Amino acid sequence: MRAWILSVICIPLAATAQYPSFELGGLARGVSDVGFLTAEDTIARDVNVESHAIYDLALRGKITAKAEIYTELRLGTNLALFDTSASYAQVRRVLLSGQLTPRWNYEIGDIDVVGTPFTIWNSNTEGAVQESALFSQWRQLQNYENFSESNSWRLRGAKFEGNWLMKNGGEVKTSNFVSRVQASDEVLRPDVVLVGSTLSWERSNILAAVRVLDFATLGKTIPDGRGSHVANLGGEVKWKGEEWHLHAELGGSTATSLDMDGVPKDSNSPTKGGYWHVSSQFDLGASWNALISARSVSDEYMAPAAQTKRLVFDAAPSSFSQIGNGTWARPLSQGDLLTAPYIPRGSRPWNRAIQRELMTFDPRYGTASPYGLATPNRRGLEMELEHGNAEEPWSVVARLFALQDLTPEGSVARRNYVGYAIAGHFDLATLWTGNRSLKMQGGWQSQAVQRPEILLDPVDFTSTVFDLGVDWALGENIQLGYGAKRISSQGLEYIAVRDINFEVIGFERTTLDVTDMLHACGVTWKINDRTELTTQWQKWLLRDALQGHDGSISKVLFLFQSKF
Amino acid sequence: MSFFLSNPKLLGTWAFGLVVMCFVGCAKEESLGPDLESLYGDLDYTEAFSHNMPNGVHFEQGDTVRFSCGFNLPVAYTLSLTGQTSGATYAFQGQGMHELDVLWFGDCDNVFFRQNEWVYCLLEFPDHPDDFKLDSVFVWEQPDLSNRGLLLASFEEINPIFSISSGEFTESLDVVTEALDAVEGGAYMRGIGAGAGSWFGALRLPLDPQDLLGSSLGNTYLNVHVRSDYEGSASVIKLFEDSNGDGLVTSGEDEVFTTKLAVNADNTWHRISIPWSDFELDLSGNNVSINGQIDLDQISRLDCTVSQTGTASGTYGLDVDYVILTFDQPF
Numbered sequence A: 001m002r003a004w005i006l007s008v009i010c011i012p013l014a015a016t017a018q019y020p021s022f023e024l025g026g027l028a029r030g031v032s033d034v035g036f037l038t039a040e041d042t043i044a045r046d047v048n049v050e051s052h053a054i055y056d057l058a059l060r061g062k063i064t065a066k067a068e069i070y071t072e073l074r075l076g077t078n079l080a081l082f083d084t085s086a087s088y089a090q091v092r093r094v095l096l097s098g099q100l101t102p103r104w105n106y107e108i109g110d111i112d113v114v115g116t117p118f119t120i121w122n123s124n125t126e127g128a129v130q131e132s133a134l135f136s137q138w139r140q141l142q143n144y145e146n147f148s149e150s151n152s153w154r155l156r157g158a159k160f161e162g163n164w165l166m167k168n169g170g171e172v173k174t175s176n177f178v179s180r181v182q183a184s185d186e187v188l189r190p191d192v193v194l195v196g197s198t199l200s201w202e203r204s205n206i207l208a209a210v211r212v213l214d215f216a217t218l219g220k221t222i223p224d225g226r227g228s229h230v231a232n233l234g235g236e237v238k239w240k241g242e243e244w245h246l247h248a249e250l251g252g253s254t255a256t257s258l259d260m261d262g263v264p265k266d267s268n269s270p271t272k273g274g275y276w277h278v279s280s281q282f283d284l285g286a287s288w289n290a291l292i293s294a295r296s297v298s299d300e301y302m303a304p305a306a307q308t309k310r311l312v313f314d315a316a317p318s319s320f321s322q323i324g325n326g327t328w329a330r331p332l333s334q335g336d337l338l339t340a341p342y343i344p345r346g347s348r349p350w351n352r353a354i355q356r357e358l359m360t361f362d363p364r365y366g367t368a369s370p371y372g373l374a375t376p377n378r379r380g381l382e383m384e385l386e387h388g389n390a391e392e393p394w395s396v397v398a399r400l401f402a403l404q405d406l407t408p409e410g411s412v413a414r415r416n417y418v419g420y421a422i423a424g425h426f427d428l429a430t431l432w433t434g435n436r437s438l439k440m441q442g443g444w445q446s447q448a449v450q451r452p453e454i455l456l457d458p459v460d461f462t463s464t465v466f467d468l469g470v471d472w473a474l475g476e477n478i479q480l481g482y483g484a485k486r487i488s489s490q491g492l493e494y495i496a497v498r499d500i501n502f503e504v505i506g507f508e509r510t511t512l513d514v515t516d517m518l519h520a521c522g523v524t525w526k527i528n529d530r531t532e533l534t535t536q537w538q539k540w541l542l543r544d545a546l547q548g549h550d551g552s553i554s555k556v557l558f559l560f561q562s563k564f
Numbered sequence B: 001m002s003f004f005l006s007n008p009k010l011l012g013t014w015a016f017g018l019v020v021m022c023f024v025g026c027a028k029e030e031s032l033g034p035d036l037e038s039l040y041g042d043l044d045y046t047e048a049f050s051h052n053m054p055n056g057v058h059f060e061q062g063d064t065v066r067f068s069c070g071f072n073l074p075v076a077y078t079l080s081l082t083g084q085t086s087g088a089t090y091a092f093q094g095q096g097m098h099e100l101d102v103l104w105f106g107d108c109d110n111v112f113f114r115q116n117e118w119v120y121c122l123l124e125f126p127d128h129p130d131d132f133k134l135d136s137v138f139v140w141e142q143p144d145l146s147n148r149g150l151l152l153a154s155f156e157e158i159n160p161i162f163s164i165s166s167g168e169f170t171e172s173l174d175v176v177t178e179a180l181d182a183v184e185g186g187a188y189m190r191g192i193g194a195g196a197g198s199w200f201g202a203l204r205l206p207l208d209p210q211d212l213l214g215s216s217l218g219n220t221y222l223n224v225h226v227r228s229d230y231e232g233s234a235s236v237i238k239l240f241e242d243s244n245g246d247g248l249v250t251s252g253e254d255e256v257f258t259t260k261l262a263v264n265a266d267n268t269w270h271r272i273s274i275p276w277s278d279f280e281l282d283l284s285g286n287n288v289s290i291n292g293q294i295d296l297d298q299i300s301r302l303d304c305t306v307s308q309t310g311t312a313s314g315t316y317g318l319d320v321d322y323v324i325l326t327f328d329q330p331f
Helices: A002-010 A133-145 A334-339 B008-021 B036-040
Strands: A021-037 A047-064 A067-077 A087-101 A104-113 A153-165 A171-182 A191-203 A206-218 A228-240 A244-255 A271-285 A288-297 A378-387 A394-405 A416-427 A438-451 A459-473 A478-498 A504-528 A531-544 A549-563 B045-051 B065-071 B075-083 B089-096 B099-104 B117-124 B132-141 B150-153 B163-165 B170-176 B188-195 B202-206 B220-227 B233-241 B256-262 B270-275 B299-308 B314-327
Touching (some): A104 A171, A133 A334, A133 A459, A133 A504, A133 A531, A288 B008, A334 A504, A334 A549, A504 B036, B065 B132, B075 B099, B089 B099, B150 B202, B163 B170, B170 B314, B188 B202, B202 B314, B220 B233, B233 B314
Antiparallel strands (some): A021 A549, A047 A067, A067 A087, A087 A104, A104 A153, A153 A171, A191 A206, A206 A228, A244 A271, A271 A288, A288 A378, A378 A394, A394 A416, A416 A438, A459 A478, A478 A504, A504 A531, A531 A549, B065 B099, B075 B089, B075 B117, B117 B132, B150 B314, B163 B202, B170 B188, B202 B299, B220 B270, B233 B256
16 A cells, blocks of 8 residues: 555656556656865865766556556666766565455565554654754655655565455454565575564544564574564554544563574573553644653563664764874764765665664664664653644644653663653744745754762763754745754763663663764755755764864765656 | 543543553563673772781691672672792682682692792772782792692602603603702603604503592593693603403503693693593504593503604603693693
8 A cells, every 4th residue: 555655656647548557757866975074184085076866767557457566666877977887777666566355455575564663663763853954855865765754664575454344334454464584594594584463443433453573583494493583462542532532552572582692592481571652642722732641661572673773873984984184983973874875785874674683872862762662671751742734834843751761770770861852843934925935943852861879970961952944935946045953962871781682781881972063055946846956065063072073074965856 | 622621630630640650560670780880880998908818828737818808899800819930820700799708729720839939919800990909928838739639640759659661762751859940849750852753751640440430531631730941842641541451551452542732842831631532542553442432440541751743853852740630620
C-alpha cells in the first residue's frame, strides 16, 4: 500500500491503458558542494569539491490484474569532467505487488515496514527542532537517500496483508512480513531474518492489535552454528473519542542469551524485558491539542528494529576530517550529516542496518532517550501542547518530559532527566498587506540529566539544540533565506556499556563541552511548480572547549531538484 | 475536552493515575553494572599501606608477611613485589571491598626471591593510575616452597636421588656449590659441551609411579629453572617408561617421550613449566613405540639433557636448578 502511495506521489504523469500499462515519473537532482577552510585551519588542503547529478526514474507497470511492478532506477554521475567511469546506474528499489484474492494483498521486494516506537520504528534523526528551510531541504535529501523519509524501515523481503469486514461493522486486518536482514557467508556469518505479524481489530472508535516479532539468527546456515532469537510480543489499544484519544501499549521481549562470541550459552536463561506506554490526547478547541503520556521500559527490553540509530557516529567526516592545522581529528558535526555526499556503494555515516546490539550514540544530542521511546531502563512522563500547523499563520508546539532511570545504573541513586522544547513558526506577512511574505520559524530544545553523588563527580549534563530560520519571498519565484543552528552540550555523564544481552558491563565517563554553530544564507529560485534551484553559503563554527580545539568551515552548496 | 472540564475530578484522577503508573515497572533491586565509585570515585586511604614484618621476614621460621591497607572505595588493586637483587617478582590482584589484606608466603612468579634481599612492594589501582603506595620488606631467608609439589632436585640435598651422566661431547658436568648466583639455595648443576653433538650430558631424575597417583598428563607440570650463556643451547627433556615392567629402562624395549626447550643465552635464570601433555613419543635411534601413550603408572625416569637447538658444531651449555613437579597448576 505504501509503495502505491509513493508511486502516486512520484509518478504524476500517468496514462492508464489495458494491461500491461506503464507510468513514468521521477526526480532529477544536481548537487555541488564546495568547502573552504580558513587560513589558520589548513596546512595542505583548503578546498574540497564534491558534486553529483542523479536522475531517479520511477516506473510503475501494471502487468496483470494481480501483479504490479514498481521500480526506481538511478542514473548518476559525480560530474567529474572527462571521466565516463564516474557515471553509474543502479536500481534503488524493486517492488512487485498486487492482490492475491479480494482479501489478501502482497508486496515482494523492497518493502517498507513500520510498527510502533517499541517494536519496529525508524527514529528521526537528532539535532533539529523546526529548522530553517535551508537546512531542512538537505535533511530531506539525506532522508530520501537513506530511505528514512518516514518512520518505516526499508527492508528486503515480502509482506502479506489481509482484511475482513465483519457483520457488526468491525474490521479485522493482518499484516505479516519476513525480511532477510543478513545473508550468510556459509562460514562464520549466519543468516538473520526479521519476521513479524500484526493482527488488529477495529470498530468505530476502538482499535485493538497484537504484534509479534522475531529477530532470528539461523544457526544452521553455517557449520556447527546454533540459532538464537529476540522475540517481541506486544499489544495495543486505541480509543478515539470526540475530544480525546487514548492509547495504551504493553509488551515484552525474550531473547536467547549469547556468550561473548555470539553463540547461545549452554545454560540458557533468556534475557527478558518489558514495557508499557499510556498516552492521552485532548482536543482543547481553537486548534489547541494536548498530549500526556507515561511509560516504563525495563533495562533488558530488547527490540532490535526499534532501538536503532540511523547514524554511525564514529565515522570520520567526509571533508576536512582534520582541521586546526591537522591537530584536531574532529567528530561528525551536524553540518557533515546534512551534507554527507552520496557515493554508490561508498561509506556513509548513515546506517540502515538492524542489529541485535545497541548501536553507539552521540551524547551531544542528549542521553535521555537515545533510542527513542524504547530506550531501555527509563520511566517517566511526557507532555505536549500544540497549536496550529504549517499551513496556518502561526503554530507552536511545546513539549516537556521528566524521566528517570527505572533501575539505578552503577550507583544507589537514579538519574533524573528533564527536557523541554518549544518550536513554531509565524508568518509575519499577516501583519501587513501585500504579496511578499516573511516567515520565521525556529525552536529551542534542551535536556538535562542529573544525579548527585558523594564520592563521585556527580552526573550533570546538558544538551541544547537551537534553530532559527527566516524566509523572505522577494517575488513569486525568488526567496531569500537565513538559517542558524546551534547544538551544544556540556557536562559529565557516565554512559552504560551494554553487552549483547543488554547487561551493563561497564561505564564510559564522558565529559563534553562542545558546540556546533551553523549559519546559512541562500536564495531559492522556483523555476516552476516542480523545479527549484537553491544556492546557499554555510559557515560552520566548531568548538571543543575541553580539548582546546576550534575551527570553521565554509560551504557553498548548490542544489537543483526537479520532479517530473 | 468539555467532558473533562465538566468533570475536573476525573481529569485530576487521570493525571494522578499516570504519575502513579510511572512507578509501576520492572525495576530491579540492585543497581545495574559495576559500582561506579570503584571505577571513577576519588580514592582515599582509611588505613595506611603497611605490613607486619618491619624487621624482615624469616621464612625459615615459618613467618609470613601480611600486607594491609584500607580505602574508601571498593576498588581493584595490584600489589607487586620485586626483589632488588634477584629481580624476582610476585603479584597479588584482587578487588578489595574496602580493604586489602593479603598474606605472602614467599611465592614468586619466575625466579626465587633471594636471601638477604630487599623486596619493594608497590600497591597500584588500575582504575586510579595516579594513586599508588610503596613499601619494602627485607627477606632474611628464602622460603621452602617444596610443599607445592614433588621436588626432584634442588642440588642442596645431602643424599640426592638424582645422578648426572656425561658423554663423548661433554666438557664439564658438575654440581656447583656455594654459589651465590643459584636461583634457589646455594647450588645448581652446570653442564657444558662442545662439538656437533646434541647430547652433552644429562641430569637423571628417577621417578616413582606411586608419586604420580591421581594425576593426569594435562595437570602434571615439570618446572625447571634454567640459565645459559651459550647461543643455541637447549635442553631436551626425556621421560622414560619401564614399559615391560622389568625394572629397567632399556633402549629399544621401553618407550621414551621428549620435548625440547630452547634456552635464551642471556645469562639470566628462567623458570620453564611444561605440562606433560606436551611430551611426544621419541622414535629417534632405536626407540620403539608400544602404545604411543604416556602411561603414568610405568614412568621410571626423567632426564634433563644438555643439548643444542640444532646440530651445528660449537660450545653449548646451561645451568639447571630447582626441578619440581607440580600438579593442577604450574609452580
